[in-house]
Amino acid sequence: MTRDTYAALQLKIQKEITRLQKQAQALQSKQRSPVITSIVRSMREYDITPEEIASAYNKKKPARPATRPAxxxxxxxxxxxxxxxxxxxxxxxxxxxxxxxxxxxxxxxxxxxxxxxxxx
Structure with missing residues (x-):
């Protein structure tokens, strides 16, 4: 059984991390495509402009109510x-x-x- 050096192990781990990150990006882009298609379909159906989406997206989110008073x-x-x-x-x-x-x-x-x- 050969003994791997620290540098060799670190290189293997970095390659595995890179491979997994690429796999995660591919999965995300695969799942995003139908969502984007659905959003565009809804925008056309309700005659919503991208500017309206941008202004709604940039609005400040309301604060979440506290579960119990302080x-x-x-x-x-x-x-x-x-x-x-x-x-x-x-x-x-x-x-x-x-x-x-x-x-x-x-x-x-x-x-x-x-x-x-x-x-x-």
């Missing part, structure tokens, strides 16, 4: 009222996400978060 879009529509308020500065916090510095510092100083609750 979360960010729906979340941005609702605002959450503030739950906590700093008595001196008037800064507010909804109670969601990371606590603001003024709440963290007050808790470190021994105060309760409940002292900053907005009474409704």
């Amino acid at each position: 979360r960010a879009a729906t979340a941005a529509k609702r605002t959450v009222p503030p739950k906590y308020k700093h008595p001196e500065t008037g800064a507010t916090w909804t109670g969601r996400g990371k606590a603001p510095r003024w709440i963290s510092e007050a808790e470190t100083a021994g105060k309760s978060r409940d002292q900053f609750l907005i009474k409704r």
Whole structure:
């Protein structure tokens, strides 16, 4: 059994790729011919000009509808009222996400978060 070199193997593969590409092109052109004939027949039947086809082809395609709404879009529509308020500065916090510095510092100083609750 002979041992092929890398270059020889690469050359064989390139030839095979070229042969397969030519085969694919021949198949595509064979399948395209009846489609083109059908299009031309329809154009003649409905009196459609090539310019009309070109203008319809160049129109912008409509965007595909999303299968489900994005979360960010729906979340941005609702605002959450503030739950906590700093008595001196008037800064507010909804109670969601990371606590603001003024709440963290007050808790470190021994105060309760409940002292900053907005009474409704």
